[in-house]
Amino acid sequence: MSKPTLALYWAASCGGCEIAVLDVEEKILDVAAFFDIVFWPCAMDFKYKDVEAMPDGSIDLCLFNGAIRTSENELLAHLLRKKAKVLVAFGSCAMEGCIPGLANLTTKQAIFEWAYKESPSTVNTNGAAPVPRYAAPEGELEIPEFYESVRTLSQVVPVDYFIPGCPPQAPQILAVMTAIMTGAQLPPPGAVLGAGEKSCCEECGRVRKEKRLKRFYRPWEIEAKADECLLDQGIICMGPATRSGCGALCVKANMPCRGCYGAAPNVADQGIKMISALSSVIDSQDAGEINRILDQIPDPVGTFYRFSVPASMLHRRQA
């Protein structure tokens, strides 16, 4: 009998999800022995035409990481959706947009201005900027179109499962892969795999007290006590609004949760949940004082939506 087939693809992402797959260490050999890897551009040489030549639905499992930022990302999302029986949005970028999704707070034009002209490290004396088509002496060259907005995978094609995390943690990846390889019954499509069903606070061992905050600190402004809730100490920790599953890794390293595992279960919008949580613990009833306290959060959108602007209820900055 032939082996089940596996495809891994990266769209707009940093590559960390690809490394996370290898973080399962020697167990990757079991994965490679169980599956026939038919497409993994990061690790092996495949061409898009190889995928196009596969029969529809012939890939048993496709782990798709990265957001949809360019026409190439979108093309591959549609192609892999067609070829894969089970399409998984793997990692925060594919699931909710993640760091590339912060681009939705500005415009394509502003990004190009900065990247190709204004940034201090840019040397671009002839003002070159990418264009989708260019007539070179050897013939016409074409590069993918850069879209105005970043989208999540499920905003482009139907997705079967979601594995959160920036990146997904190796033990969680291994648990999902093992479940698939042993033929365990998977939950109905649309489910989040490889994560918990509570908030990150459930996995955090710090002692929580009644929160009453008059001052917010950024992590470098205060020496955080090792055993007390970071939010109690005034450090904005996204734990209350974030899905469990990572094992509260950052918090164990004395750094606040940044929210990479996405919105907690049954939460429509992670940032909004955090607004709600923080509003409950600010210790003031005076508008002026509340505003002075809120001034200590320099970038509310970037803080509450660091990983989820495209998946949020507003999706992007409105024109």
Added chain:
Amino acid sequence: MSKNGDRFEPRIVGFLCNWCSYTGADLAGVSRMKSAPNLRIIRVMCSGRVDPSFILRAFQLGADGVLVAGCHPGDCHYQEGNFKALRRSLLLKRVLGGFGVDERRLRLEWISASEGEKFARVSTEFTEEIRALGPLKLETAMIPLAELEREEVPA
């Protein structure tokens, strides 16, 4: 839009607390006070019950402005629900601004049960303010189609 010549008629959602503001609106009604008809009222038990996601949902589904009204400070039926509403609205306004939504589209007011006149004034004032701001055109192209179809709201 435009049932009234070419004038833009804003759609405004008002979350009014049961104990003060809704009763105040009721008073405005029975006293036959004139006010703009643009406000669609939703009665909630407390302004502190209004989760910020309700407000975003209203914007997402076509509201041009959202009014949250509760008891005056110190008068909250649940002691401090209205202070929660105050803190939420101040933080949410900052986030709305970050997403390019004019923060004036969200308004918090204290309206007591005896302030029918204030309710009428606020709803008219707010309607005019939103009319001047124009319609809120949220970019909905990114919302999955199925979700929009399910939640289509008639004008």
